[in-house]
Amino acid sequence: MEKISIFVDVQNIYYTVKEKYNCHFNYRKFRDEVTHNRKLVKAIAYAIDKGDKNQLNFQNILRNIGFEIKLKPFIQRSDGSAKGDWDVGIALDIIEYAKKSDIIILASGDGDFESAVKKVMHENNVSVELYGVQGLTSSMLIDTVSLFVPIKGDLLLPIPEKW
Numbered sequence: 001m002e003k004i005s006i007f008v009d010v011q012n013i014y015y016t017v018k019e020k021y022n023c024h025f026n027y028r029k030f031r032d033e034v035t036h037n038r039k040l041v042k043a044i045a046y047a048i049d050k051g052d053k054n055q056l057n058f059q060n061i062l063r064n065i066g067f068e069i070k071l072k073p074f075i076q077r078s079d080g081s082a083k084g085d086w087d088v089g090i091a092l093d094i095i096e097y098a099k100k101s102d103i104i105i106l107a108s109g110d111g112d113f114e115s116a117v118k119k120v121m122h123e124n125n126v127s128v129e130l131y132g133v134q135g136l137t138s139s140m141l142i143d144t145v146s147l148f149v150p151i152k153g154d155l156l157l158p159i160p161e162k163w
Contacts, residue, residue, distance in 0.1 A: 001039045005097035006031070007090050008067070009108035010047040013151070016109050016133040023156040025107075028065050030131065030155055034105045041101050043067045044093060046086035050074045091116035098124040106145075107131040111138025118144055131155070 008027075017025045031043065045062050049055065049071040059069050072086060091113060094104055098120035106113060109132040117128050127146035130137070134150040142148045 001037065002102045003041050003100065004034060004038045004103045004105055005041045005094075005101040006034060006043040006067075006105040007094055007097075007107070008043075008045040009086060009090060009106075009110060010045050011086075012108045012110050013131075013133075016136040017151060017156065018159075020133045020136055021152075021156055023158055025151065026155050026157045027062060027067070030107065031065050031067075033155075034129070034131075038103070040066070042093075042097050044070055046070045046072075046090055048072055048074045048086075087112045095120055098126045101126055104128045105131070107151075109133055109137030109141070111141045114138065114141050114144050117141065121146070 013025050017023055027045075043066055045067040047055070047059065047069060059071075062069055070086070070089065072089075087110065090106075090108070094106065094113070094116050098104055104117075104120060104126055106117070106128060108130075117130075120126050121128055121144075128144075129147045129149060130141060130145040131149045131151055132142070134152070137148070
C-alpha cells in the first residue's frame with residue numbers, strides 16, 4: 001500500500017476556491033479521495049490564526065477529519081498590510097515527510113513550492129500530486145509535479161447563505 005503525506009496551504013486554497021467558484025473547499029471529500037487505498041503517514045493543514053470563533057470551529061472540523069493544524073499568528077502591519085505565510089514551514093515538512101512517504105499530496109497553487117517539490121522528487125524518488133484551482137495555480141508548479149488535480153466538482157462546497 002502506498003504511503004502518503006498531505007500538506008494543505010489553507011489560506012491559498014481558501015482564497016483561490018472562493019475567487020474562482022465562490023465556494024469552500026471540501027476537506028472531507030479531499031481527504032477521502034487522496035487516502036483511498038493508501039496508508040496515511042501525516043496530514044497537516046497550515047493556517048493563520050486570527051482567534052475568531054469561525055476559525056476555531058473550522059480548525060476543529062479539520063482536526064476531526066484527521067488533520068494536524070499548524071497555526072501562525074495573523075500580523076497586521078502599521079501600514080495596513082498583513083503577514084501570514086507558511087511557505088517555508090510547508091516546504092520543510094514536505095522535505096521531512098518525503099523520506100517517510102511514497103507520495104506527497106500538496107493542496108496549494110503557490111509556485112514558491114516548485115523548488116521543494118523538485119528536490120523531493122529527485123532526492124527521495126517520491127511522486128507529488130498537486131491539488132489546485134485551474135487558472136489560479138502556478139503553471140511552473142503544475143509542470144513540475146507528477147499529477148495535477150484541478151479542484152472542482154465534489155471538492156467544492158457551496159457557501160451557506162446567512163439567515
